[in-house]
Amino acid sequence: MHGVLLEVAYDGTNFSGWATQPGRRTVQETLDGAIKALDPNASAGRGTSRTDAGVHAEGQRVAFDASLPLPPRGWVLALNSHLPDDVAVRSAREIHAGYNPRFASKKKRYRYRLLLDRVRDPLLHHRAWRIGWPLDLEKMNREAAQIIGTHDFGAFRSAHDERQETVRTISRSEITRENERIVGFVIEGNAFLYNMVRILTGTLVDVGRNKLNEGAITRALQNPLRAEGRKLAGMTAPAHGLTLETIDLDLPEGTSESWPR
């Protein structure tokens, strides 16, 4: 067996998220189906991020162990010919068998898109959270900057998150204008709690529309006990505005170059 490491992109609209669940269409199950169709002896794919239903990805990372001796370019082309239109392998490289990208993740970048518009736009319907009221983007950007650094993000996680360790380090957090109508919230960090980016986004929007006072994020970071801190933060932004853009991995020596690039 040899290991293969993939970069995988998907439109999350018609998937019940990444992780396989009985009776649901998931990205993991769809990808595993394509791998097994080519190489029945291959292992299941090991993903890095368990993205929720509706969340998109440009650079999910997935490793699996294969017996079929295809080069990276062969895996990209063969898997893409077996995958539906809403998921694709963007690149592949050779790696040691058993490699688990989840334990090699150094940094992830997410982008949350807001559509500033009073009426809905079918061309952006599944890609951005539409906000029909005015937002103070400069205030939101000042607020976003408070997220940078090492903090206890215990207040910024779903009731379903059971992790003990809630300290995370964020290296980038800013509001960017993509064009006249689309605003992005870009956040990069070593790891994220469950729903953390969506709750941070909801809090930034609540600050931008004056529903929460400036400093809300700092106040919630100072109260990391979920029961108290969560009340200081804002709503959970909907899934469909979120895209997992890239994951930086620790790649062991002997890993091949990726194809393409």
Add this chain to the structure above:
Amino acid sequence: MHGVLLEVAYDGTNFSGWATQPGRRTVQETLDGAIKALDPNASAGRGTSRTDAGVHAEGQRVAFDASLPLPPRGWVLALNSHLPDDVAVRSAREIHAGYNPRFASKKKRYRYRLLLDRVRDPLLHHRAWRIGWPLDLEKMNREAAQIIGTHDFGAFRSAHDERQETVRTISRSEITRENERIVGFVIEGNAFLYNMVRILTGTLVDVGRNKLNEGAITRALQNPLRAEGRKLAGMTAPAHGLTLETIDLDLPEGTSESWPR
């Protein structure tokens, strides 16, 4: 009865184009269904451009005559609550009954998107034509400039186009870079023949990849007889890369301001 003029946007992916056809899901029929649900006495919608299956629109223009006395804002909100996710009314205004935007069209702008990538991208799959080979964009832009002016476009139309008059005036035609991976071909003119933008795009791409020599468009414009000229032009680019962006209309006096804007 009073007239209502709409700006309508749609994701063309799951529509068999604008115009009603028996047994097919079309934008026109979907919009007429929403209008009739609110106002059973209303006329059918009169569209401006008969976009093909898969073609998107940001600014299709549609007029209809209504008996229900709603203001523009009321039509926007009520129609959008009756329309599926992939079509929306972007704005509305009051106009005289019987107004037909098709005969009032002064200028239309289309954008054709090319995705420069060696592998497919599920997030752009239905929005851009993926080109996996290198393109000479400067050469394509010089070629696109040849389209500007008043020409007989008889060579740049589908075999199904039966129009006698094939002279059109193009005021803008250029290749623009939207970002590292997306290139746009933007064309603006008084009117277009059937498949004209898609055949112009296919010809530009063939010039950009050196399959046709520079000057192909000028040579085809000089041979506007379809049988000869069409052979000098390139392939018809696929529908899903094309978006109808805006239509400028002659608006009679007494037309209201639009809502929103």
